Amino acid sequence: MGPVPQGDRQARAHPDRYKEHGDNLTKYGYWYDKHDLSEPWCGRFVSWVFAKAHHPLPRIQDAHGYQYCPDGVSYAKSHHMWHSGVTGAHEGDVIFYDWNGDGVSDHTGIVTRNNGDGSVNTIEGNSGPGSTEVVTHRRSGGTIMGYLRV
Template sequence: MAKHRFTAAQKLSLAVIGATVAAATFGSQAAYADTPPVTGQHGGSTLNNPAERSAPRARAQESRIQVTADQVLAVARSQVGTSENSAGGGTPYQQWYAASQRAAETIARDGGTPAGYLNAPWCAMFVSWVGEKTGARPQVGWDAYTVTHAKWFKANDRFGTLAKPGAVVFFAWDGSKSLDAIDHVGFVVKDNQNGTISTIEGNTGNGKVEERVRPKSQVVGYGYPEYAS
């Protein structure tokens, strides 16, 4: 089964380009203002003005009040059947991500170009797109790289081992529990209480958005968006 994340080799091959873009364009980290301040891989928030720090927290709180897990799952389910083209692209999720602010941030981090996302593995882009469309982006997060997305949840103390509806589930096909081994990501629909979970995922082995049943043995962990109750 093909991996559904960017490989370390792909990231390293683009590092020089990424460093150049970062130096030229992202000396300021204000572009992160729409996401909760984090620590860890991204080095934490560099928003030093208290007013700037409070704004994203206020927006995140508003989103938590408005968006439920059921709403997020309904939007994800509405996309079931959407398929990539023969080149591995052509989905609305890749097209949206390539044009997004987050693409510019991840290019600065990993290298590459916006066009590179148009045919790239898109499971994490699908999850990010659903968050965007529902207004839950501050809780769901957004990234094209599954490992970084999982580490964002971990850095915000929102990562664990309990399957919950609407949780973002991270898989490693070899059964590893290391975040660095993550291959794929989707949404939990429910815990089937028999060693499996029901999910909605983009970029499955069939190149589609599909509902799947997966063994928990392949789960690295779960990210928990702070939904409205």
């Protein structure tokens, strides 16, 4: 699809601050599937941000994008949209993590900046146990599997 227009990158990088109350019930979950609200919401958050930026994700799992991280990775690989590591990542790329090293993605977010030193800045929702909000991170190292460029 090519580089993301500047306005879309800015919209994706600055969603409103949001905090859930430890139950996974979020506006992102309601937007994604109002009948199944209590699922982990990192993928739902990423899908929501792209939709609100008027640049919806492809039908990775369904019309909204994806909620299950391994499906995002599988889609990216099967559609030749997958890039390992972070070297070429840029704003607007969807990044995937493997926290426990089992080769299966556990988490996802959106790259807001490539720092050029093997690390990226990201915005993520539901980024780990006890995480109940949308936060920014500086990430590097072996937990990053790669990214999807849309």
